Amino acid sequence: MESTFKSNLKAWLYLLPALVFLGVFMIYPLVDVFIYSFEEGYNSASQTSFGTGIYNYSYVLHDPYFLQALKNTLILVAITVPTSTILSLLISLGLNKITKLKELFQTVYFLPYVTNTLAVGLVFMILFKKTAYTDGLVNLLITAFGGKSVDFIEGPYWAKMMVLCIYTIWIVMPFKVLVLTSSLASVNPIYYSAARVDGTSNTRIFFRITLPMISPMIFYLVITGFIGAFKAYSDAVALFGTDLNVAEMNTIVGYVYDMLYGDSGGYPSYASAAAIILFTIVLTITVINLLVRNKSNLVQK
Amino acid sequence: MKVVLKNLTKRFPSRDKKHPEDVIAVNDFDFTIPDGKLIGLLGPSGCGKSTTLNLISGLEKPTKGQIFFGDDDVTKLPPENRGIGLVFQNYALYPHLTVRGNILFPLQNLKGSAKMSKQDMEAAALKAAKLVQIDNLMERKPAELSGGQQQRVAIARALVKMPKVLLLDEPLSNLDARLRLQTREEIRRIQKETGITTIFVTHDQEEAMSICDEIVVMKDGVVHQIGKPQEVYDNPKNLFVAKFLGTPPINVFKGKVKDGGLYIGDEKVLDAEGVRDGDVYAAIRPEGFKPDDNGAFSLDLERIEVMGRDISVIAHHEACENVDIRAIISSEYVIDTRREKVRCGLNPRKVFIFDDKTEERLF
Numbered sequence: 181m182e183s184t185f186k187s188n189l190k191a192w193l194y195l196l197p198a199l200v201f202l203g204v205f206m207i208y209p210l211v212d213v214f215i216y217s218f219e220e221g222y223n224s225a226s227q228t229s230f231g232t233g234i235y236n237y238s239y240v241l242h243d244p245y246f247l248q249a250l251k252n253t254l255i256l257v258a259i260t261v262p263t264s265t266i267l268s269l270l271i272s273l274g275l276n277k278i279t280k281l282k283e284l285f286q287t288v289y290f291l292p293y294v295t296n297t298l299a300v301g302l303v304f305m306i307l308f309k310k311t312a313y314t315d316g317l318v319n320l321l322i323t324a325f326g327g328k329s330v331d332f333i334e335g336p337y338w339a340k341m342m343v344l345c346i347y348t349i350w351i352v353m354p355f356k357v358l359v360l361t362s363s364l365a366s367v368n369p370i371y372y373s374a375a376r377v378d379g380t381s382n383t384r385i386f387f388r389i390t391l392p393m394i395s396p397m398i399f400y401l402v403i404t405g406f407i408g409a410f411k412a413y414s415d416a417v418a419l420f421g422t423d424l425n426v427a428e429m430n431t432i433v434g435y436v437y438d439m440l441y442g443d444s445g446g447y448p449s450y451a452s453a454a455a456i457i458l459f460t461i462v463l464t465i466t467v468i469n470l471l472v473r474n475k476s477n478l479v480q481k
Numbered sequence: 482m483k484v485v486l487k488n489l490t491k492r493f494p495s496r497d498k499k500h501p502e503d504v505i506a507v508n509d510f511d512f513t514i515p516d517g518k519l520i521g522l523l524g525p526s527g528c529g530k531s532t533t534l535n536l537i538s539g540l541e542k543p544t545k546g547q548i549f550f551g552d553d554d555v556t557k558l559p560p561e562n563r564g565i566g567l568v569f570q571n572y573a574l575y576p577h578l579t580v581r582g583n584i585l586f587p588l589q590n591l592k593g594s595a596k597m598s599k600q601d602m603e604a605a606a607l608k609a610a611k612l613v614q615i616d617n618l619m620e621r622k623p624a625e626l627s628g629g630q631q632q633r634v635a636i637a638r639a640l641v642k643m644p645k646v647l648l649l650d651e652p653l654s655n656l657d658a659r660l661r662l663q664t665r666e667e668i669r670r671i672q673k674e675t676g677i678t679t680i681f682v683t684h685d686q687e688e689a690m691s692i693c694d695e696i697v698v699m700k701d702g703v704v705h706q707i708g709k710p711q712e713v714y715d716n717p718k719n720l721f722v723a724k725f726l727g728t729p730p731i732n733v734f735k736g737k738v739k740d741g742g743l744y745i746g747d748e749k750v751l752d753a754e755g756v757r758d759g760d761v762y763a764a765i766r767p768e769g770f771k772p773d774d775n776g777a778f779s780l781d782l783e784r785i786e787v788m789g790r791d792i793s794v795i796a797h798h799e800a801c802e803n804v805d806i807r808a809i810i811s812s813e814y815v816i817d818t819r820r821e822k823v824r825c826g827l828n829p830r831k832v833f834i835f836d837d838k839t840e841e842r843l844f
Contacts (some may be wrong), residue, residue: 238490245500369571370571370573371573371575373540373567373569373573374567374569374573375576376540376559376561377538377539377540377560377561377562377565377566377567378562378586378587378590378642379560379562379587379590379591379592380561380586381590383590384589384590388575388586389575392575392577393576393577424684
């Protein structure tokens, strides 16, 4: 009896440093945010509030800036997650097929992952930004084909959203390509031999063998992709500067940041409420994802 | 459907920079596999037997030569058009599909006029499953099956399209000893019931000998001997075949032929009329020894092992190439284990003489 107590104590002792850090920097703030979100007009300096209730949520949900941010985030998620996953899958399939220059292409596709965000921003500036001297590379192309030049950075909403989506896809793809290439390579080639002997067409091999075999990795990428896209903020800043509300390009995380530290900031209660709303959305999506995965595992014959 | 291999050769380019010459996995194979028989491709690992199977299946393209199924040249046909069923060494069952899904898979691939209705497919799958006696496991996933059951599913999947030729790559190597015995009987039964020409690859000579109609003994990409198992065992063409077949293995001695007699050490152990004089290898099957106090051959007795029906005598001789000599004798004989020497005579039908250079059979 005593010895189990002792070994338990030892185990807890080993876990202590990590637990302390997690407690102070993760669990305590999480609980705090949850509490703030129900405290009206909380003031972090005086540590006082006017009372508790759901006023913060009501305010945030009626704030046009938040609704804009919510809309932006949802569009971003809906476009970038499927697009980047499908594109990465296609690229990985291609990489898996070729033998010549495979390493070179793998490196090329992985480069964005290790490239500095500011450098990437600069590249996108060259591609899209209008300046006094040039309309940007993409506009040059558009006008070369007889189209009308578009201001992608300060112009119409759809143009800005498109640039943000392309930017996001480009940033998140390398990791997905890396994961998918390795999971494709880990499928035992014997299954492809078996399928060939059975006269399976290439499409059927892909949908009935390859895809089910790498589906755990795809689900992993989709779930982390959803979470990552919902948390988007720095990409928008890199493209459109810090005044995202004016640019109509704010995201939920951007809204939270503005509420805390922005020019109109100093409202931890609203920020907390927005953060909790974001958390609820991400949690819901993830749970749905997991349910779909479990279900598809059962249905597969 | 008989299978004919004509000058079949397969070379693989060498990846070793020090030895740039091609690796010849299959060297000029020229033989016919008769219709409806069970044939074993037998040889040590790396002898090219799996490559031969892959060539017949179409998964590998031959460097030279032709393959005929019946009268049809199938050399250029892709695997799916050859009408073969292939059972892989590790079964290659699709892990995400149930047993039913696995067996149905080849049928669902059929296109055009060969396309089957759902009911026909189900019926064919059930028939194949019944043949290998797994029809009660249809809804399980491969991971929920034992090795033997997985093996049966793999065979059912290979059989469901009623192939002209069934190919099995080391079908028993992943099973434990008892299951192996049972499964090889099973393969024999299935083959007899369906009458499909079956070719299977193994490195285990006992497996091949016990169920095959004919065996093909190969080494280093070369066919050494083809024949009925008993014939090959009783009449090996060269030293390799003699050594490869039989458990316990044959006992090989360095010997000499002089004036129509075989000498091992200083003793003349056997008459060998018509064999050229000179150095030879003499190989004696374990069952070729007869304990006999007046026998011509004397061995240093090490110990005996009693196995009920037989006695295994372990002995030494300076001219012997094996680590020790194993002789199997009937348990009617009584061997005095306190003696250091044991004398015995030899059964001439169990003694083979091979050339010491070419290792070809002389006697």
